[in-house]
Amino acid sequence: MKITNNFTLTELTTTSTGLTNKPNKQEIAALITLCGEVLQPARDIFGEAIHVNSGFRSHAVNRAVGGAKNSQHLLGEAADITALSRKGNKKLFEIIRDNLSFDQLINEQNFSWIHVSYKSKEENRKQVLHL
Numbered sequence: 001m002k003i004t005n006n007f008t009l010t011e012l013t014t015t016s017t018g019l020t021n022k023p024n025k026q027e028i029a030a031l032i033t034l035c036g037e038v039l040q041p042a043r044d045i046f047g048e049a050i051h052v053n054s055g056f057r058s059h060a061v062n063r064a065v066g067g068a069k070n071s072q073h074l075l076g077e078a079a080d081i082t083a084l085s086r087k088g089n090k091k092l093f094e095i096i097r098d099n100l101s102f103d104q105l106i107n108e109q110n111f112s113w114i115h116v117s118y119k120s121k122e123e124n125r126k127q128v129l130h131l
Contacts, residue, residue, distance in 0.1 A: 009028065009031065012052055015057070038116055039081070045095050050082070089111040096114070
């Protein structure tokens with residue numbers, strides 16, 4: 001199922017754990033919002049492909065990958081993304097930070113990848129972290 005021009009439900013739910021990772025209707029709706037409000041606009045501004053390392057995670061998948069117990073991935077509100085280089089990830093991070101609404105934006109391990117989440121325009125904290 002294509003969510004936006006450049007993102008599909010399959011890529012936002014793929015896991016290498018071998019565990020079931022099927023979102024419900026509410027989680028799919030959150031993924032659609034995440035793509036529409038953050039991922040696709042970031043892709044449009046960036047002008048290059050954005051790869052999703054991890055989107056939605058079932059509880060079993062989240063446990064298997066060592067995710068936080070209250071991870072927004074569990075709700076379909078978060079994605080770990082990459083432009084496949086630290087330089088590209090830094091540019092992508094800056095694009096999201098400076099142009100888009102988000103809940104959390106995290107530079108993970110010196111731009112090895114980026115975590116971004118989205119709740120709603122009213123609830124987003126615009127929290128920027130460097131871990």
